[in-house]
Amino acid sequence: MAARFSGLRNVEYPKGSGIKLREKINRCGNQTFNGSVQVTVPAKITGTVLKRKQFKEWEMAELWADEQFRGFKKQGEDFFQISDEERREFVNCLPKLKKAGISLSEAIEFAIRRFKPEGGKKSANEVVNEIAGSKRLRFERGDLKEKSYRDFF
Structure with missing residues (x-):
């Protein structure tokens, strides 16, 4: 809930995919490090379990999210080609x-x-x-x- 008001981005990308991109501040104990972007791919897309990956740059996170969603769509199309x-x-x-x-x-x-x-x-x-x-x-x-x-x- 704090992230909502923290000024950090938290978006669904691509729109309607269910994949979330969240800006995070990396912390360890009392030390704060650079920020990163965490991508969360829900189980409905992976077909198994929730998948998370972290990136240093927003653009790289978007590219990976796009790739995951394209794979999901392709697999979905292939699904209907077999009996x-x-x-x-x-x-x-x-x-x-x-x-x-x-x-x-x-x-x-x-x-x-x-x-x-x-x-x-x-x-x-x-x-x-x-x-x-x-x-x-x-x-x-x-x-x-x-x-x-x-x-x-």
Whole structure:
């Protein structure tokens, strides 16, 4: 409440975004230092928790606030480009990826290289069926031990 009457700026930027820019006087104990600008990005924009960052200059704070809001708007637009089912699938997979310490991008790159290699025309199911047929044939010919055959199936 004191900031309201202190002469320090306290504004929403960009207008209507919910992002607040506040001038602050930096203090430590009884000592007063230079001022700064604190930017507060609300949880409704970050999608998780409130985010704060402090800048020496007002212009730098505005640039960062703009960037945060543009990112929020872009993410919002992307949100509507995927189906509810795709969103649910992602939400269900995310804990597994986090537990394994793998990013979504890493998992996708790994899968694409193996399931759809360059020049590859077979699906994973076709490859599995092909390997199973080969194992069966080798077992029937006597080229594959029974234990190896059973382990595969």
